[in-house]
Amino acid sequence: MYYRGSAAAIIVYDITKEESFQTLKNWVKELRQHGPPNIVVAIAGNKCDLSDAREVPEKDAKDYADSIHAIFVETSAKNAININEVFIEISKRIPVVDAAGSTSGKGFKLGRQASESRRTCC
Numbered sequence: 637m638y639y640r641g642s643a644a645a646i647i648v649y650d651i652t653k654e655e656s657f658q659t660l661k662n663w664v665k666e667l668r669q670h671g672p673p674n675i676v677v678a679i680a681g682n683k684c685d686l687s688d689a690r691e692v693p694e695k696d697a698k699d700y701a702d703s704i705h706a707i708f709v710e711t712s713a714k715n716a717i718n719i720n721e722v723f724i725e726i727s728k729r730i731p732v733v734d735a736a737g738s739t740s741g742k743g744f745k746l747g748r749q750a751s752e753s754r755r756t757c758c
């Protein structure tokens with residue numbers, strides 16, 4: 637219920653915990669099976685500030701991300717590394733809304749009401 641209708645999902649694992657990377661793969665399967673068909677998936681390997689305790693090689697994660705056409709980035713929420721970049725990359729892949737305000741014909745334009753003189757204050 638959390639990702640129904642979502643345009644993008646960021647799945648985060650902990651680079652210092654191999655188990656979290658395996659769990660991430662289950663979330664990818666879940667999204668592919670039950671998520672919106674064109675959902676943009678980003679994989680974030682968090683805690684890159686703790687590279688001394690790394691259990692998941694960056695290349696393995698990058699190769700996996702490439703294999704499922706996902707964005708990949710290593711982040712540190714603690715040190716604010718690559719956090720903005722994830723959102724920027726996602727925004728580049730989400731379809732642009734055209735000048736008419738719609739990508740699928742489902743949009744609508746906001747405008748002034750026909751008669752402002754009807755407004756009353758109480």
Ligand SMILES: Nc1nc2c(ncn2[C@@H]2O[C@H](COP(=O)(O)OP(=O)(O)OP(=O)(O)O)[C@@H](O)[C@H]2O)c(=O)[nH]1
Nearest residue numbers: 648681682683684685686711712713714715716717
């Ligand atoms: N060093 C480091 N610690 C982090 C980073 N991000 C989160 N943490 C720490 O990791 C711990 C878990 O962070 P949470 O935000 O609770 O993440 P979570 O996924 O809910 O983790 P769990 O509660 O263990 O499931 C906290 O102690 C955070 O301070 C990071 O980028 N670097």
